[in-house]
Amino acid sequence: MLERKKLFVGHDANRAGAQLVLLHWLRERKARGLSNFLLLVEGGSLLQEYKKVAKVWVWKTDIPFWFKIKQRIPKIKSRQAWNHEPSEQKVLGILKSLRNEAFTSILGNTVSSVGLLRELASLQIPMEVYVHELSHSIATYTTALDRTFLATGIQRLYAVSNMVKNVLETDLAVDANKIALLPPIIELHEQEQSHKSFIRENLGIPVDAKIVFSCGLAEWRKAPDVFLEVAKKLIVKMPKVHFIWLGMLENEYSDDLIANTAIWDSKKQVHLLPVCSDSRPYFEAMDVFFLSSREDPFPLVMLEAAHVGKPIVGVRASGGVNDFLQGLDELLVESWDVDVLVDKISSLLQLSPEQLAGYQQNLKERAVQYSAALFMDRWAQLQSK
Structure with missing residues (x-):
């Protein structure tokens, strides 16, 4: 089957389960000669690993080193937190880059990425979401608008387990025909010398x-x-x-x-x-x-x-x-x-x-x-x- 040009969207690059699943997936795709494209809401400790296997954009603005140093000095420490929201110029630049890539589909990795998927709706590209969350996390990391968009604006959803599938159907009223079960990917190393x-x-x-x-x-x-x-x-x-x-x-x-x-x-x-x-x-x-x-x-x-x-x-x-x-x-x-x-x-x-x-x-x-x-x-x- 001809590989479609897909944009992956993740909520951050922290070292946690869903982020590692995505990293393993992108690594395997690259090993098979496929090109990867990844848009993250924000960065994290895995960012450099992602950059080894994909072209990466980061939506939000990271805290610059000078601001981190400033916050450690009591006399000049700022009372205001760093504003992570991207400027209008940065948003327009990312959207332009994504249009130029001419993606045929977008896949959000976790429901925490749905807020950003809504920002990408103007691209008019079919969207899918790989769901790694259950009721508490869905309620915590999404808004009511996100949940409505997940149920009605997403073409297909992939549930990491049967319980996730059930939550999507019962809590969010997602059409069961739109949901497929997709257990995760993991890198399992050969047994090494015991530690x-x-x-x-x-x-x-x-x-x-x-x-x-x-x-x-x-x-x-x-x-x-x-x-x-x-x-x-x-x-x-x-x-x-x-x-x-x-x-x-x-x-x-x-x-x-x-x-x-x-x-x-x-x-x-x-x-x-x-x-x-x-x-x-x-x-x-x-x-x-x-x-x-x-x-x-x-x-x-x-x-x-x-x-x-x-x-x-x-x-x-x-x-x-x-x-x-x-x-x-x-x-x-x-x-x-x-x-x-x-x-x-x-x-x-x-x-x-x-x-x-x-x-x-x-x-x-x-x-x-x-x-x-x-x-x-x-x-x-x-x-x-």
Whole structure:
């Protein structure tokens, strides 16, 4: 099938799930000799990675270095925040560039990009949206006008999981015939030399201690508070167990989590760490992956945990974990009841080597179904319909 000239639109370049899905997609397209074009609402830590695989425009204005320096000097610090909104001249320049490219379709990656898609309506180009969000995020990151446009002005929508598809149909009244299921793409690296000893030595975790791990930007949706409540109770039940959360941020919410944990974690068995670019050593070192999320449409970290063959505990109602673990009901719980979660995780930490080997094979086989090659096959099938 002849490749149409497509403009991808993303809401930012931060290191998070939907943004990484888009990056993996663009990388695979480039590897296949396809040209990529990307318009971002704003930048972020992945911006340079995006620029390696696509021609990139950024709609909003980034904070210049001189303003960041100025804000650190008390006597001259400005009381006003930097205005990120683009000037009329910049907007007209981007729109002119996009018209000159003569795109045949536009694909927004996440509902957070829909506000910008509305700004592009004057281009009169058919639009699609790849939806990675559930009810709370849709309500938080879109306006009423965005939601109306999503339901009526978008030609086709791709849902990352069945729960997302259901939300689009029930909450936004999107015609079911306009929605297709498109699970995510992930880069799954070949098994490398184990980093277990490095992580344990670095964090002071004994060789014989079990590790429960989770990974994600610390926010309400990811439920690090639930993770910590479980840690508090499970440490009483299994005194040697350690918990690691990778994804603390520089904000009040993370600061409060760290401070409150320090009050009861007298033996320093809970490790609350900042975001890092290479999380694989933590996946290799852990014994159980605890997906505490309240809302997680299809978490890539779940696929990473499965690829190293470690048991996953998740809440059925949270989103994509239900799709991925279908048939492994013993790994799912029905709610965020802390006592139930403690019992579930503790039982998995005590599995025999034979039981663990069974999970390892099963989960690895599931993870590889989200490879770049299979994602591109699914995409091609959807485009042919």
